[in-house]
Amino acid sequence: MVALANVQYGLSNEDIRTVQRALIARGHMIPAGPTGRFEDQTRAAYAEEQRAQGYVGADADGIPGCKSLSELGRQSGFAVDCRSAGSASSGAAGRLSLSQVTYQDPGNRTGQAAMQAYARTACSLTGMDPAYGVPALVTISKRESAYNEARWRVNTTDANAHGPIMPDRHPQNCSRGATQCIPPTFAEYHQAGTATTPYDVVAEMCATINYVRARYKVNQSGSNFAALVQQADPGRPPRGY
Template sequence: MRNEDVRIVQKALIKRGRKIPDGATGLFGDQTKAAYRAEQLAQGFEGADADGIPGPTSLATLGRLTGMFRLDGAGAPSAGNGKLTLGQVTFRDPGDESGEEAMRRYARKACQLTHMDPRFGVPALATIAKRESASNSPRFRINTTDRNANGPRVADGHPQNCSRGATQCIPGTFATYHQAGTATTPYDVVACMCATVNYVRHRYHVNESGSNFAARVQQADPRRSPHWY
């Protein structure tokens, strides 16, 4: 198995002092299995219960002890460690700055919070913002015309499921991939960008550094034509 969930678990194991010589590669191989077995033993599991294969109890404990993740409803680590319910999403527009330079500043902060290399994350996020919302132009902070524009009216006067914010997050996606410590509204540029990073890591297998961000997500690549993501 190779995905971002594995990478999150590996980083948690390393934080607990378990040895993974190759580091957090996102690949669940023999090194990670041995490290996870060591973690199970440290948690008090014995015999066949300490087999190096993650189970819900040991995995939840690992997340709690390190403060790096919690399990979502499917038993997978929640990458942003700040998952919200849809009811916890708010819709107040803080009036963040617009323009490409402002987007690059916000993107740097989002990279810092999500541990993405700004060399890759900043241009990718700025490109998405330019294409999705004209770099957070007030006119384009919400999409009321596409297929997501449905659901009950919420505090901003628009249907709940409309895409919003600089990188146009659907509120349900924003809630699932919300980054701990950021605002609860997708209108906040940093919060919206962080949720986007966590989403593309899970959905498109963008790696930790973001070096394959533009390759994996066409909308983030200025050398290719725009494409929904």
């Protein structure tokens, strides 16, 4: 059984490996092979599969949906669980202790297009409408880290920059990653099934969604995200969140 929620851009798991093998068997090129990580090559191959199924234009975007993945599964011999896709989660089930937070940088991509793709995955995992969540998260990532640029991934100068030195050689409480969560916030609002490092863009964006829902009362769809969180609103000046 392959879970749709597991087959999303930026994630790494065995369900993705199963899908990659199916795509390759159907003639879609993934030069790196079935790595188990959903990155650009897999997205391009999945877009080819969508076009083969009759999707056109923006509908062939390389992002799995229930219908297209189920058809791939039917052709390739695996079942698909769509029930968990887009399900709501408060993050409580994924909460970490501070000692469980890790500090390795997986080397996620930078730039606006990459942030849009990671944000779509985060919205899928947390049940937020991407029409609202993606632009809000991308705006935050632009303002907080210049779209995950390496030199802005750790803030060592603000009031949070204190605590013991961690394996990434920075104080524990420094804000980190594309949306600049401090580790205690990342741990509290961590999304089950995502990476345990705030440097992972999908994991941190999920934690950001769970955080703004709890603190700012952003609703399930995210329709009031930009209205309630100024840092997510491109029409207003930046403001820390």
